[in-house]
Amino acid sequence: MLSDIYRQYIACLNARDWPNLGAFVHDALQYNARALTLDDYRELLKKDVREIPDLRFDIELLIAEPPRVACRLRFECTPKADFLGLHIDGRRVVFCENVFYEFRDGKIERVWSVIDKAAIEAQL
Numbered sequence: 001m002l003s004d005i006y007r008q009y010i011a012c013l014n015a016r017d018w019p020n021l022g023a024f025v026h027d028a029l030q031y032n033a034r035a036l037t038l039d040d041y042r043e044l045l046k047k048d049v050r051e052i053p054d055l056r057f058d059i060e061l062l063i064a065e066p067p068r069v070a071c072r073l074r075f076e077c078t079p080k081a082d083f084l085g086l087h088i089d090g091r092r093v094v095f096c097e098n099v100f101y102e103f104r105d106g107k108i109e110r111v112w113s114v115i116d117k118a119a120i121e122a123q124l
Contacts, residue, residue: 003064069101
C-alpha cells in the first residue's frame, strides 16, 4: 500500500538513513516545481537536519489515493539560528507542513510543500 511506503519513507528520514533514500525517491524529481536530482533532495534534507538537529517528522494526517499522498506533518523542534528567514536562535517552535507527493513505480516523483510560517511567527 502507498501509505505503508510513505510511512517507511518518513522512518527513513527520522533515522537519517540517507544512503537508503533512493529506495523511496526517484533519481530525478520535482520539488515545488523545481527539478532536483536525488542527491540534491538528499542535500536539502541534510541541510534541514544540520540547521535543526532535533528535527523529527511526525505524521499528523495521512491520505493516500494512488498515485498521490497528502500529509500534514507536525514538527516540534529547536532550529539553531535562522529558519525560513526568521531568527529562531534555539527557541523551541511547533509548526506543520502540508505536503503532497506523487508516486511513480512506488517512489516519489513530485513533491509540493507548504510550511505554516505564520504559526512560527506567532510563537516568536
